[in-house]
Amino acid sequence: MDTRQMRYFVALAETLHFGHAAARMNMTQPPFSRQIAALERDLGVQLVERSSRQVVLTPAGERFLKDSRAVLAGFDSACREARLVAEGLHGELRFGFMMHAAHSIVPRLVSRYVALRPEVRLTLVETTPAEIAQRLLAGELDAGLSFGARALPQLDSLPVFTDRLCLVVPKGHALAGCRVVQAQDLTGLAVIAAPARVSPTLRGAVEGWFAAQGLLPDIRFEPQLQTTILRLVAAGLGVALVPASIVGEEASVRAVPLEAAPELPIVLSSPAGSHNRALEPLREMIRDGSWRDVPA
C-alpha cells in the first residue's frame, strides 16, 4: 500500500477502464488489475464496482480518489521542494548580525539577496557579536555578520569591510572640534563601552587603544548596544569609542577621529561545510563586492 498503488487507482478512477489506465501507467492490464485488487485488499475497502461492461467508483472510492490526489500532489511537492532547497533556490537562511550593522550594511545585503533568491525565507536575527559566534557554532544560524575575531576553524569567514574606532562626544563638547584625539585627551572623562561578554573584539579594541598609550579608560557605563551608547553620550553621561560606521545616526553627538584608530574588520561568517546552498549568493555578493552597488 504505497503511492504507486495510489497512482494506479487515480488513473483507474480517471479512465474508469482497467486497460486504458494500465496503458497510462505504462504496463499491461493483468498486473494492473492485481495491484488495484491488492490495494482494495490492504485497505479492506471496495473502491470500484466492476462488471465486464463498466467500472464505477464506490462512495469510498470517490473519497479515496479525492484524498489520493491531495496526497500525491503533496508527495510530488515534497520531492520538488527537497530539490529546490538542495539547490539553494528555496529554503531558509538564518542571518544574524550585530544590531548596529542593521543601519548600514544589512539593508543593502538583504535587498540584493531577496532579488536573487526571492523564494528563500530570510530570518533576520539582530543580536550581539558574542551570540552570533555561539549560535553559528550551534547550527542555529546560517550566516553571521560580526567583527572578525580570531578565526575559528569551524567557521568560514569573508571580509566585508573595515570599520574604524572613533570618539563620540556630546554636541558642544570641548573635544567636538578636534582634528584628532589621543588617550590622554580623555583623562577624567567617563567612558561608555559594551562589556566584553557582548563583544570581546570591540571591548578589546577600546581597551587596547588606551593601553597602547599607557592609560586605562574610566568605564562608567556598560550597555549592550552601540545605539544605546550613542544615546547616553548624547545625554552627556560620558564619551565613547564606537565604530565609525554607526555615527551619523544620532544628530546630537559628534564624531572625532582617534590617533592611531584601531581597525575593526567586519566579516561574514558561516559554519564550515554548510550544506545550505541558499547561503551561496550572500557569500558571493560579498566576495565580489557587488553588495556595495546597492544604494544604502
Added chain:
Amino acid sequence: MDTRQMRYFVALAETLHFGHAAARMNMTQPPFSRQIAALERDLGVQLVERSSRQVVLTPAGERFLKDSRAVLAGFDSACREARLVAEGLHGELRFGFMMHAAHSIVPRLVSRYVALRPEVRLTLVETTPAEIAQRLLAGELDAGLSFGARALPQLDSLPVFTDRLCLVVPKGHALAGCRVVQAQDLTGLAVIAAPARVSPTLRGAVEGWFAAQGLLPDIRFEPQLQTTILRLVAAGLGVALVPASIVGEEASVRAVPLEAAPELPIVLSSPAGSHNRALEPLREMIRDGSWRDVPA
C-alpha cells in the same frame, strides 16, 4: 521512491542513527542504509550528512522531513477515511425531498440521522418529486423522499407513511364547515394544482378524484410548490386539493375532508444496489418506524 522510503527517512531523522532507525522499522541496518541511499539517489538530493560518528540532516533533509510527515499523515488519513466511508460512518448522504415534506417529516428524519451519523455530511436538496426520481437515477442523490409512484426496478423504496388528499378553502369560505365534500361541490370553483411535470403522482391523484366522480377540475393556476398553493388559496384565488400533512402551516385556510379521499403513499427511494452505507441508518429508521418517536 514511495511512502515506505519516506517512513524510513522519518525514522532516521528522528533517531539520527541508522541502526536504531532500522530497528524501529523492524529491519536490519544494511538494507535500511541502502533504502536511504536509494531515496537520496532518486531525489538527487543529499538528505543526511553521515560520518561514522554522527548523522545530521542537511537543510534539504530538514525540509523533506517536515513535508514527509505531512504527506505520511495525509496518506494514513486517506486510508482511514476510505475505511470509514466504506463503513458508512463518514462520507456524504445527498438527500432530496419534496419541498412540503420539509415541514413535517424531514426535520425528524434529519435530527435522528445526525444523532446516529454525526460525521456524515448530509446534503439536503429541496426539490420536486419529478426531479427526485430523475436525480436518483442519475446518481446525483443517495435518497429521495417523494410520492411512491410506479415502482422502478432501479430504485429501492420503503413506505414511510400514507398521506391523503384534502380540500383547502379560504377561511370563511362556504365549504369551510362541511363534514366532507364531493367533486360536484366544487363545480364552478377555480382549482389550483401543481402541473404534472412537477409531480405526476399528485396531479394524477387530483384529476383522478374528479374523474372518479365524472367531473373535470377547472384548474386555473399551476404553481410548483404546495406552499404557494396554500398562499393562493388563502388569497381567495381558488381552492385546492393538497396532501393533508401540509395543512396547518397556513392559518388562513381551512381543510375539509374529501369523499373517498385518494391516498398518497410517501416513500423513501434509493438507487438499487447503492454502495453508500451512510444510507443504511436512514432506511433502518424508516423500516422500524423509530423516526416517529422524534418530536416534530
Added chain:
DNA sequence: GGGCAATGATGCTGAGAGGGTATCGATGGA
C-alpha cells in the same frame, strides 16, 4: 439465438527489488 468483440480476472513465469548475514573501513575514546 449464436457468434463476436470487449473487458476484467486468473495462472504461470522470469527479472528485480528488498531484506538478511557477514564483513569492511573509518573514527573517536580508553
Added chain:
DNA sequence: TCCATCGATACCCTCTCAGCATCATTGCCC
C-alpha cells in the same frame, strides 16, 4: 595502540511485480 561504534559494502535469498497467455462474463449484432 587497542577497541568499540557505526555506517557502507558484498553476497545471497526470497518474494513482489510485471508480462504473456488464457479464461469467464456480458452486451451487441447479424
